[in-house]
Amino acid sequence: MTSEIEIFVIAFTALLFLSGLVSGKISGTVVTAPMIFVAAGMLLSPEGLDLVSLSSSSILILSIAELALVLTLFSDASKIELQALMREDKLPGRLLIIGTPLTIAFGAIVAAFLLKDITLAEAGLIGAMLSPTDAGLGQAIVNNTKVPAKIRQALNVESGLNDGGAIPFFLFFLILEGGEALKWPAGTLIVLAFEQIGIGVLVGAVIGLAGGLLSGKAVRIGWMSGLYRKIGFMSLAIISWLVADLLGGSGFIAAFTGGLITTQAAGKIKATEEEAILTEAEGSILSFAVFFIFGIIAATRIFTINWPIFIYAVLSLTLIRMIPVAISLIGMRLHTKTVLFLGWFGPRGLASVVLLLTAMEETGGIGGSETVSLAVITTVFLSVFVQGATAGPGSEWYARIIAGLPADALERKKVEESLTSPDNMTVKNLSNNSEGR
Template identity: 40%
Template sequence: MIAALAVLIILLAWSAFSGALDRRGITSALFLATAGLVVGLLLPSAFEAPTDLTTARLIAELALVLLLFSDAMRIDLRALRHQLSWPSRLLLIGLPLTVLAGVGVGLLVFPDVAFASVILLAIMLAPTDAALGQKVVEDTAVPSRVRQALDVESGLNDGLAVPLFLVALSIANAELEMSVPGAVLMNMWTQIGGGVLAGVGAAIVGGTVFAFADARGWVGAHWRQVMPLATALLCFAIADTLGGSGFIAAFVGGLVFGRVAGRARSEISVLTEEAGDLLAAVTWIGFGALALVLVLPSITWQVVLYAVLSLTVVRMVPVAVALAGRRIRLPTIAFIGWFGPRGLASLVFGLMVLEEGVPEGNILLSTVVVTVALSILLHGLSSVPLVAVYHRWSTAHIASDPNSAEGVPARMPRLRRERPGA
């Protein structure tokens, strides 16, 4: 009960001052995680880790599912088909290179950690976070093509990392019963195939039912908001039943539902967005109160060093390689490379490692937690000033070269914080 009261009080405090703090670069994740950390240190008995970590994982998963679904609903598929160059290179080239770079750095920083565990760590910290990166994605001062690339990348890369993570988890626990390439292909087929099948199937059913009923005026005004929320959860449930990735199912399902729903998608995604934001807020409070407090005694200089390198070299160099040859200027490459925050997906992976009892799991979890904590702090505080600097540069650059890669327009959907009719 004390934990619930603490969570509610923190949520009320953030709600009251959220606008003023957000304008100053204090993001919800930064405020909520810090508040959770304070509560966890002052009232350590309020949160019981063995029970709450399982609950925290479910809340984090559901938050990510709802945010991925609602974000995907806003994407214009017809426009995206002609603008896949940047996102596809970030996903198909940048993501694998990020994993390889993470493995290389891990072998240097953690020479005594098993090779399989190093691979597992690199995969856990490869995906970027759609929710933490939203502040940059929704800022119209950033060119639309840059925002779209970051939006699509963060929406898909965590789902693509799931099959690799499951294989690495099996190897680390010495449970793999087939060859590594075979296991990777099998998991990719199951996770991606099951996720896509669940997302497309649930979204077609949910979207068609909505479109049919809404066109005839059968849906009550308030219940219009419930249908996409229910469809998002249905995507997740079916994917889990099929053994597929709930994250891929949510993102693909959101794309399909938005396409079927048509123009109405901008009006009916509000409840799904808000529910995802609320669950994410609870996750960040729990992150501060549980995860940070839990790993504080095991933080070493190696853990901090890997976290710093993961947010910089391990992310930024692969992005530069992936975008090479696209006529993209260095400031844009650096901007995209820096704004790859780690968040909910990495935390979910970390909690799974802890539950599975992976050897050296404490080191892995500590590194994930420290990396996410640093990402919340550094990406949150740097978003306002770096967006301002990049805006000045990009405005001048596009004005001098209207045909530049950054100047190519990309149709951006309604921003998450922008309400229909506003």
């Protein structure tokens, strides 16, 4: 390892240990773990104490970030029961099928109007990169049983699947941006986009089906323990990612598709406590690493933010998400403040950061413009600190609103069936609570 990488690893692992020491103390406060890692990255960056220095094009950065997203995509997709997704009054399905595309479109339109020095393809990239949500930044909501299970579950399922839904749009605009620079015909760009998406889906489906059938059979006949089944699933995620990449497809789409197929093929197998702990631990470590990296990168750009960028970031976290959410929920007879709550708590985090790093690597700086990266960095930065800090107080405010609604209100309707497989103990347990207690 180079000295730069060694220093990064030492700094991150030391921070990981120290944050663990105070994890119980900060629990229940407005301070979240992502805040700590972003702030630490900024403090240790060349703009701060100059102890850790990493280029945004570093192979280490991109590898860690992509691995984090690949495992997240596969894991989240593998926890979803597709047959139940469209039930529960279609709330998660509406947020995903209607809300996500509209958020991308609104984000692109506002970016093209407000940020004058970007192309239409770059505006689309901004919209796509900032559409995925990260429930980890609003963990206080997910853990607050006073918030109805239906609402918590909708936010969790949306966060688990909308990054996978945003990636095809991201790929299309990324290819369009690169093709415009090379003056490729539009038909060639469309074929290339569908080729990457198609290969990714095919690879993910084949590996997911084969891996799911084999692991499910091995568990049922007693050859494979639950813990190693989870390790096997992690392996399938990485295999899907790398094989698709080698064949010219999208590794992210392959990982997401593989996750969807694997659990369906394996069948319902009860997860052990060790599996749940392993999944949560590896996911948290990689996520924290990405936020630490984000802090280092953000520190070098945060002081170059201008008013159009800042205004766009504020709009991205508010109207650009809230309006699509409101449109997607038309006719559901939800309370106005429920729609506002769902619209506000769509924090941007890991997926947006990884997609930005990928775009910067693929296009060599996204057409030479810093505007796209600044828009994403500013939005994620505000989201980590503002939405993270308001998650706890906001969930308590919403719980008081719900307490005053009639007993037959849709928000208080008991969630009869989990949208997730038995592997996801945390989210599944949400369905065991009716309205908050």
